[in-house]
Amino acid sequence: MASTGVLALDTLLGSEGYPEKSAVLITGAPGIGKQALGYSFIQSGLQQGDFCLYVTRLNSREVMRDARGFGFDFGNKFPFWISADGGELKYDYRDLTGLSYNIKEVLKRNSERRIRVFADVFSPLLMLNPPDVIYKFLTQLLADAKQYDTVIVATLEDGMHELQVMTAMQSLFDGVIELKIYHEGGLTYVPILTVQKMLGMPPQPGYFRFSFSQNALEVAAYAKRG
């Protein structure tokens, strides 16, 4: 198991976090906190001595600054970056083959350790390429990654892709966590986390309210008022 870095979420997932050799997709509206779940996952991995790969379309310095804004501190350990700028390897949205090769090479070189991968590139890639190209790319990548002791967490923006694209993407992953804003009624809006599916877990029908405080994500069972 790979801890999510959030005790309440680990508990919610039934044991100690994301299942081994799994790929988990976190979907949600821009700004809702998907990236923060990624920071938490990576921070936890660095603390446990796992090899952590961060694949981002952003500049690695901007990501670090954003993570610090949430209160996450990777300390003196850093993930291995495939990023638009400032990383060990460069992310180039035009070169899917290169991206796939780089990720697989990094996984291969660190195959003796447990590996954590966090990627925020799939929504932009879906915007820039035909969906079937990305499905094929992702299917191959996830299959290759499972040869190693790897847990992959990826994000997908809600509201930016067609419903069938979202559904197809979700079907490629072993686990899906949705972060959504619900209208409770009146003037109350609540951020809700739901586990749509997770490898080795029975379906979870519950709604869980989540909130971020300094360096901590709080998740609690949600009961609708009224």
Add this chain to the structure above:
Amino acid sequence: MLSAVDFLLYLFPLIAAVVYGYSAYTAIAISRTLSNRVYRNQALGMAAIGIILVILAAWITFGPPTSQHLTGIVYFLQFLGTWMAVALGFYYYIDASIMAARVTDPLFRDTLHWTRLRLVLWACDIAIAGIFSITGAVGSFSYGNGPPIIVDWIGVPFYIAVFSGAVALPIAAKRSKDGVLRRQLSWFVACPILSILAFYVGGLVGILTSAFIGDLAGVVMYTAAAYFLYRSVISLVPVYEFKEGLGKSG
């Protein structure tokens, strides 16, 4: 005793004020559900616009008529402060929206070097608003009567907001490929356009028919503008409704 005509002219701006207030509160409620600073700022920008427009609607309805003879703090409160707040509020929202569009741009482009340009524009806005606030409040000039160099600069915060909203924001929104942002912006754009049109259409209708019908047409359009702001606020993020029977956690 209010005539039916006066009643309608009070009623519509009052409805607009309520809708603007509701929009502002909703925007604050949505901002509290967001964890990313950029998107939170965008929602708070909408809230700021809503609050400013509530004040403006209340001022239009219940405030004394603008007089060219007013000076000092009264002039500042009646005319300058309100309009400066409108310009700054709109710029705050537009700036936050451009920054949000950059985050969702798959290529993460910095439209018109916005990350740097925005700082220059903010500095101009704050400096000019500060100068006008101080000089306006101490009464060193009044409407249409003051040092020309200062009076000429009064429109700068508006020009900044208009430039950002009409040039930078559409480019950033087009680049972002973010359907949620585009939908939200298209609702939002209708609000200032309809508010400005209300002024001109009201005047035109007034000339063609009667002053009452002109005023009524103006306030009805102004109220419709409030509705568009509300639609824009609830389009900030995808919002879901609980399905019957699934509202309670397991």
